[in-house]
Amino acid sequence: xxxxxxxxxxxxxxxxxxxxxxxxxxxxxxxxxxxxxxxxxxxxxxxxxxxxxxxxxxxxxxxxxxxxxxxxxxxxxxxxxxxxxxxxxxxxxxxxxxxxxxxxxxxxxxxxxxxxxxxxxxxxxxxxxxxxxxxxxxxxxxxxxxxxxxxxxxxxxxxxxxxxxxxxxxxxxxxxxxxxxxxxxxxxxxxxxxxxxxxxxxxxxxxxxxxxxxxxxxxxxxxxxxxxxxxxxxxxxxxxxxxxxxxxxxxxxxxxxxxxxxxxxxxxxxxxxxxxxxxxxxxxxxxxxxxxxxxxxxxxxxxxxxxxxxxxxxxxxxxxxxxxxxxxxxxxxxxxxxxxxxxxxxxxxxxx
Ligand code: COI
Numbered sequence: 292x293x294x295x296x297x298x299x300x301x302x303x304x305x306x307x308x309x310x311x312x313x314x315x316x317x318x319x320x321x322x323x324x325x326x327x328x329x330x331x332x333x334x335x336x337x338x339x340x341x342x343x344x345x346x347x348x349x350x351x352x353x354x355x356x357x358x359x360x361x362x363x364x365x366x367x368x369x370x371x372x373x374x375x376x377x378x379x380x381x382x383x384x385x386x387x388x389x390x391x392x393x394x395x396x397x398x399x400x401x402x403x404x405x406x407x408x409x410x411x412x413x414x415x416x417x418x419x420x421x422x423x424x425x426x427x428x429x430x431x432x433x434x435x436x437x438x439x440x441x442x443x444x445x446x447x448x449x450x451x452x453x454x455x456x457x458x459x460x461x462x463x464x465x466x467x468x469x470x471x472x473x474x475x476x477x478x479x480x481x482x483x484x485x486x487x488x489x490x491x492x493x494x495x496x497x498x499x500x501x502x503x504x505x506x507x508x509x510x511x512x513x514x515x516x517x518x519x520x521x522x523x524x525x526x527x528x529x530x531x532x533x534x535x536x537x538x539x540x541x542x543x544x545x546x547x548x549x550x551x552x553x554x555x556x557x558x559x560x561x562x563x564x565x566x567x568x569x570x571x572x573x574x575x576x577x578x579x580x581x582x583x584x585x586x587x588x589x590x591x592x593x594x595x596x597x598x599x600x601x602x603x604x605x606x607x608x609x610x611x612x613x614x615x616x617x618x619x620x621x622x623x624x625x626x627x628x629x630x631x632x633x634x635x636x637x638x639x640x641x642x643x
Pocket of ligand 1: 358359360521522523589590591592
């Protein structure tokens with residue numbers, strides 16, 4: 292692996308007391324090019340702009356995928372990457388669906404670990420903060436013909452971050468969208484393709500103008516069943532049972548935090564259901580007073596409680612707009628594992 296170290300560090304220009312999300316970037320980035328049917332040797336170079344031709348095919352047709360993963364500065368000063376293996380596997384699944392060649396596992400994992408190690412001094416230390424890694428692969432052919440590219444670039448940039456939403460752990464308001472479709476069955480919903488996020492922008496922006504930072508998407512055909520929020524998977528606690536949409540329809544992202552929550556909840560013996568959920572069932576639970584908690588799960592979002600769901604002009608207030616006991620316990624447990632306070636009994640951490 293070729294490594295060119297940054298001559299000066301960006302650390303001094305990072306406001307660690309107001310990190311926000313994705314505003315600051317670390318000193319180095321990883322580049323891995325695919326040419327002549329081979330992934331070349333990875334390079335780590337100082338974070339910098341890159342030049343691409345206006346005819347770059349990704350700019351026109353969007354053949355690209357991405358990941359979001361995190362490294363944590365533990366309470367013992369050790370740096371831990373969360374679920375490196377699962378993020379690699381999901382990147383490969385997304386790549387296959389977009390006809391992008393698979394990045395070799397050992398090359399990817401070694402390069403990511405090296406990148407995090409190089410910028411370990413920039414990792415924030417406060418609880419709730421982390422180094423967010425953004426691996427992405429873009430097609431690099433230059434042509435206006437619509438086709439599968441023959442060249443690609445994988446990059447990993449990293450960003451010291453705090454919570455994704457301004458609200459932090461305070462519950463957010465969500466609007467249930469019944470007008471547009473983000474994904475449909477057989478589409479790209481189950482992979483991390485940029486296209487899914489682009490498809491959510493119009494509805495999310497107009498919802499923001501009405502005071503809702505996020506949108507809950509229902510199925511793309513009937514607008515009847517719950518899919519996910521544009522930035523995270525969604526979970527409900529109804530009458531003591533943790534319920535979340537199953538992956539079977541292929542319309543939601545197989546979230547790694549979603550999977551972590553389900554594994555932890557099952558280990559605790561909580562009643563858990565992964566299945567199709569008609570949104571009317573949520574409305575009905577609300578009316579019966581048994582919609583106990585609603586929260587989102589995601590790498591960026593961690594566990595994000597939802598305090599209000601707006602559906603067809605009606606507001607459903609959840610748990611008095613406060614974080615519920617189950618959401619809090621899950622947040623404490625997941626972050627406890629990530630910062631090395633709790634035992635890594637699932638083997639999710641890679642110490643760097
Ligand atoms: C993540 O949670 O890592 C994501 O990629 C979602 C994105 C909207 C920040």
